[in-house]
Amino acid sequence: MKIAIFGNEYQLQHVEGISTLMDTLCRHGVKIVVEAKFHHFLAGAGMDMSETDAFESCHIPVVDMAMSLGGDGTFLTTVMWIGARQVPIVGINTGHLGYLTAYRLDEAPAAVEQLLAGDYDVEERAMLEAHCQEIELEHPYALNDIAILRHDTSAMLEMETRLSGTSLTTYQGDGLIVSTPTGSTAYNLSAGGPIMAPGTRCMVLSPLSPHSLTMRPLVVTQDEVVTITTRTRASFYQVSIDGEEHVCPAGSTVTVRKAPFKAHVVQPRGHHFATALRQKLHWGIVNS
Numbered sequence: 461m462k463i464a465i466f467g468n469e470y471q472l473q474h475v476e477g478i479s480t481l482m483d484t485l486c487r488h489g490v491k492i493v494v495e496a497k498f499h500h501f502l503a504g505a506g507m508d509m510s511e512t513d514a515f516e517s518c519h520i521p522v523v524d525m526a527m528s529l530g531g532d533g534t535f536l537t538t539v540m541w542i543g544a545r546q547v548p549i550v551g552i553n554t555g556h557l558g559y560l561t562a563y564r565l566d567e568a569p570a571a572v573e574q575l576l577a578g579d580y581d582v583e584e585r586a587m588l589e590a591h592c593q594e595i596e597l598e599h600p601y602a603l604n605d606i607a608i609l610r611h612d613t614s615a616m617l618e619m620e621t622r623l624s625g626t627s628l629t630t631y632q633g634d635g636l637i638v639s640t641p642t643g644s645t646a647y648n649l650s651a652g653g654p655i656m657a658p659g660t661r662c663m664v665l666s667p668l669s670p671h672s673l674t675m676r677p678l679v680v681t682q683d684e685v686v687t688i689t690t691r692t693r694a695s696f697y698q699v700s701i702d703g704e705e706h707v708c709p710a711g712s713t714v715t716v717r718k719a720p721f722k723a724h725v726v727q728p729r730g731h732h733f734a735t736a737l738r739q740k741l742h743w744g745i746v747n748s
Contacts, residue, residue, distance in 0.1 A: 464515070465495065467498040471554045488572060493515050496514045513668060519724070523547060527550050531556060533555075534681075535551045536604060541548070551726075552568055567669075580726050581726070581730070585603060585724075586722055588716055590701055599721050603723050606638045606639060607647060608690055615693040621665070624683075625685075638663060639664050662677065663684070664680075666678075684717075685717045688714050689711070695710055696709055
């Protein structure tokens with residue numbers, strides 16, 4: 461087995477655990493390759509990386525699995541680079557919440573045993589694709605969400621929105637989030653949108669600080685094509701694709717649709733999303 465490892469550079473306190481994880485993989489005969497910036501970080505943190513190959517994120521070798529070491533942001537970055545390859549992605553949480561990750565770093569040695577034995581499930585997660593008429597998007601795919609936001613201004617946005625060519629409304633406010641079921645527990649949840657089970661065949665439109673209280677989050681089928689033409693007194697607005705920011709000129713149109721592929725997310729055998737709600741969002745915890 462060959463595994464590509466991605467990570468971030470903000471986990472000095474976890475270097476020992478990461479070293480243990482990599483040693484465990486190597487002892488089991490796994491060939492590991494590490495994304496170049498993370499490789500450089502680990503070497504600078506004192507790990508012996510002389511026998512471990514590095515790769516540039518834009519030139520990923522053929523691998524059997526990808527491993528994300530970090531939090532949800534690192535996981536989303538891993539999906540951005542490798543999701544279209546349909547390679548299973550396993551998340552090892554070294555961050556805070558880690559909602560998208562399957563295992564904690566202290567569980568990693570046992571997780572390796574499960575992964576090598578094939579004792580895991582792979583969930584297919586729907587993704588979104590964005591297209592902007594004015595700029596070319598290098599990474600147009602999102603596992604969580606695509607958001608229209610203000611850019612360096614307090615000017616209100618007017619977002620004329622259509623569903624598969626039919627006029628829906630013109631949202632007025634700070635922005636609009638188009639979220640997948642996977643992303644429903646992220647920005648969408650903070651904006652008051654609903655939580656959706658990961659396998660639900662839908663997406664949700666959640667306005668940010670709407671000027672009309674009747675503008676509520678709206679769940680639509682994942683086959684809808686959402687077109688958003690944004691006008692504002694400012695010259696530009698912002699399009700965020702899983703946190704990656706792009707600046708678009710006022711008056712331009714962004715189209716959001718279901719991506720032509722799905723992300724393959726590794727989960728422990730028998731995992732259910734209700735478990736994540738209880739454990740990571742602390743559902744059912746009674747304050748004494």
